[in-house]
Amino acid sequence: MTHSNSCLIIDVDVRSRENNSVHRTKEINPQHLIVRRGQSFSVTLQLSTSLPPKHHLELVLHLGHKNNFNEVVIKLQKERGAGDKWWFHQQGAQDEILLTLHSPADAIIGQYRLAVLVMSPDGRILEKMDKTRFHLLFNPWCKDDVVYLPDESQLQEYVMNEDGTIYMGSWDYIRSIPWNYGQFDDDVMDICFEVLDNSKEALRNSKMDTERRSDPVYVGRMITAMVNSNGDRGVLTGRWTEPYSDGVAPYRWTGSVPILRQWSKAGVRAVKYGQCWVFAGVACTMLRCLGIPTRLITNYSSAHDVDGNLSLDFLLDENLRSIDSRDSSWNFHCWVESWMKRDDLPKGNDGWQVLDPTPQELSDGEFCCGPCPVTAIKEGNLAVKYDAPFVFAEVNADITYWMVQKNGQRKKVNSVGRNISTKSVFGDHREDVTLHYKYPEGSRKEREVFEKAGQPFPKPTNESTEPGQLQLSIKHAQPVFGTDFDVVVEVKNEGGRDAVAQLTMLATAVTYNSLHRGECERQTTTVTVPAHTVHKEMLRLQYDEYARCASEHHLIRMKAFLEAPGENEPIMTMADIPLSTPELHIQIPGRPVAWEPVTAFISFTNPLPVPLRGGVFTVEGSGLLSAAQIHVKGVISPGQKVSEKLSFSPMRSGVRKLLVDFDSDRLKDVKGVATVIVRKNYRNSFSVLPGFY
Numbered sequence: 001m002t003h004s005n006s007c008l009i010i011d012v013d014v015r016s017r018e019n020n021s022v023h024r025t026k027e028i029n030p031q032h033l034i035v036r037r038g039q040s041f042s043v044t045l046q047l048s049t050s051l052p053p054k055h056h057l058e059l060v061l062h063l064g065h066k067n068n069f070n071e072v073v074i075k076l077q078k079e080r081g082a083g084d085k086w087w088f089h090q091q092g093a094q095d096e097i098l099l100t101l102h103s104p105a106d107a108i109i110g111q112y113r114l115a116v117l118v119m120s121p122d123g124r125i126l127e128k129m130d131k132t133r134f135h136l137l138f139n140p141w142c143k144d145d146v147v148y149l150p151d152e153s154q155l156q157e158y159v160m161n162e163d164g165t166i167y168m169g170s171w172d173y174i175r176s177i178p179w180n181y182g183q184f185d186d187d188v189m190d191i192c193f194e195v196l197d198n199s200k201e202a203l204r205n206s207k208m209d210t211e212r213r214s215d216p217v218y219v220g221r222m223i224t225a226m227v228n229s230n231g232d233r234g235v236l237t238g239r240w241t242e243p244y245s246d247g248v249a250p251y252r253w254t255g256s257v258p259i260l261r262q263w264s265k266a267g268v269r270a271v272k273y274g275q276c277w278v279f280a281g282v283a284c285t286m287l288r289c290l291g292i293p294t295r296l297i298t299n300y301s302s303a304h305d306v307d308g309n310l311s312l313d314f315l316l317d318e319n320l321r322s323i324d325s326r327d328s329s330w331n332f333h334c335w336v337e338s339w340m341k342r343d344d345l346p347k348g349n350d351g352w353q354v355l356d357p358t359p360q361e362l363s364d365g366e367f368c369c370g371p372c373p374v375t376a377i378k379e380g381n382l383a384v385k386y387d388a389p390f391v392f393a394e395v396n397a398d399i400t401y402w403m404v405q406k407n408g409q410r411k412k413v414n415s416v417g418r419n420i421s422t423k424s425v426f427g428d429h430r431e432d433v434t435l436h437y438k439y440p441e442g443s444r445k446e447r448e449v450f451e452k453a454g455q456p457f458p459k460p461t462n463e464s465t466e467p468g469q470l471q472l473s474i475k476h477a478q479p480v481f482g483t484d485f486d487v488v489v490e491v492k493n494e495g496g497r498d499a500v501a502q503l504t505m506l507a508t509a510v511t512y513n514s515l516h517r518g519e520c521e522r523q524t525t526t527v528t529v530p531a532h533t534v535h536k537e538m539l540r541l542q543y544d545e546y547a548r549c550a551s552e553h554h555l556i557r558m559k560a561f562l563e564a565p566g567e568n569e570p571i572m573t574m575a576d577i578p579l580s581t582p583e584l585h586i587q588i589p590g591r592p593v594a595w596e597p598v599t600a601f602i603s604f605t606n607p608l609p610v611p612l613r614g615g616v617f618t619v620e621g622s623g624l625l626s627a628a629q630i631h632v633k634g635v636i637s638p639g640q641k642v643s644e645k646l647s648f649s650p651m652r653s654g655v656r657k658l659l660v661d662f663d664s665d666r667l668k669d670v671k672g673v674a675t676v677i678v679r680k681n682y683r684n685s686f687s688v689l690p691g692f693y
Helices: 016-022 152-160 188-197 200-204 206-212 216-227 257-265 276-290 374-379 388-396 444-453
Strands: 009-013 034-036 041-047 056-063 072-075 087-093 096-102 110-119 125-137 163-170 173-180 236-238 271-274 294-304 311-316 328-340 351-355 398-403 411-414 418-423 430-432 470-476 485-493 499-510 516-529 534-541 555-563 571-578 585-587 598-605 616-621 625-631 641-648 654-663 670-678
Touching: 009 110, 009 125, 016 034, 016 041, 056 096, 072 206, 152 276, 152 294, 163 276, 163 294, 163 328, 163 418, 163 571, 173 276, 173 571, 173 654, 173 670, 188 216, 188 257, 188 276, 200 206, 216 276, 216 328, 216 351, 236 276, 257 271, 257 276, 257 625, 271 276, 276 294, 276 328, 294 388, 311 328, 351 374, 374 388, 374 444, 388 444, 470 555, 470 571, 485 499, 485 516, 485 555, 499 534, 516 534, 585 670, 598 616, 598 654, 598 670, 625 641
Parallel strands: 034 125, 236 271, 311 398
Antiparallel strands: 009 041, 041 096, 056 072, 056 110, 087 096, 110 125, 163 173, 294 328, 294 418, 328 351, 418 430, 470 485, 485 534, 499 516, 499 555, 555 571, 585 598, 598 641, 616 625, 616 654, 654 670
């Protein structure tokens, strides 16, 4: 409700509770008017007396900075005209008028100022009320909006769900962590627009930037550029190696809201630090908040093809150590997909679009990527905007490892783009979307698409076209970080004669994006493999050895290399072994009710053979509480159980998630999640409480 001392207009009631409920924005804030484009909303004018005869009302909208030449001004028509114009109609009698405003489905998103003008019969402004503010968002429920998504279950997941699951690990050992998107938490929407206002485009030409915010392609592209801080006032600084002591380690984040709030409160100064899943999580929060259906995607064995030849070439020396290469292969890589119609592209490119906010390569001078149609990636249409060759390589490039020797022998040992994953609409489980991006691995259609997308990669002249008699494989259980474990290398002899070969087994600690952290164990031996048999060699990895160089991702890379007289070339195989961490236990007894105290019990047992120091629990949950930390006093001995109590009062009703992370000096990135069903507080249902409805 806004007030004026003028004699005719007394109050303007924006009817935020009614409008926000209809526009599906009441979760953001029921006290402020937040509506979606392409859908009408109403405000009520309270007058001191009836509007004089032949006098009339005019409505004018303002976007941008007030009294600035870059401001966008829109005068509303008084009757329905073309579909791309704002218009309004009024009804009422005596001292109350109901104004219904209609926005076009391609209206600019942002914060509007509404000016109500009382006009004389000769066109003079007699009175002006211009203190009313409201936000306009994209509308995926509106058929005429280019972000329209017809499936309600998908809308509930990709726009309305504040909790998510991010998939990590490796293609053959997929693990997940919970993530709090929190797109409807206090201040998040305002911060999303603050992020856009600090983009290079907005600072360079704010009027042009404002006008282009009607286009989700433009908005999505700006968000991917601004989530990272490379070259602008972006939200997050990336860092892929320790130390993280001057910021927050990427694995400690459990949600986007603390990151966005910290960026805003620090005067738009970049937050330290993020890695791919953190960048993607923040982007997903912003896009969902603004009304663009978005989901987070994980691509396993993800390629980073720098030279654009659709092939990743890795060189190894004779000790199996990697020789520097600009190309890289990540165990997994996260980006987001957003749903939109692409009016700027030929038919067939609508639907899910890849947006990647992790700073990797420049795109039109900015560290951003996309939007790129998923269908274009699958069909190899790499001329399509934006960044299709780079995304195609991430899921479809060939990987070739080259052993650098005097005789130049080399061997291709791996493939790219596996088990592309997202959270299912129907629950907290994984949905595989690999076939949205590519045809089945090794199929004729996949090769046709590869050749359509670029020059077919030639087979090296000295690469054998016939398999040798020896086959090499690596087998392992699913080891737990803190334990000793065995890795078995099998040499299979499919030939008709005995074979003698030299076998080298090397275990190294790596990060999820393949940065080498140190050598854990190496063993070289001569093996004799009788014809038609399998020989097994075992390499034991001890905690004391791998803990010295293990990264925060708890990942061991195992290489096995075999040289045998009579074989056409040496044989190499490789396996990434993720080490699992224990889970936290969370209990929330009773029946939680909004705005009434609740106690959660968090417990954790040290699984390591060494004591832990500096233990800290980080907790957060959208609609439950703001992010907080609980520091564990003293040392946690091997096998010791620690328990902590957490009291809070849920702020919103519904199904909520409480997320907990534990970190210490020797054990990091231990996650836990609990589902909390918060019931409405009917005793306070008529109170004016922020965020409660």
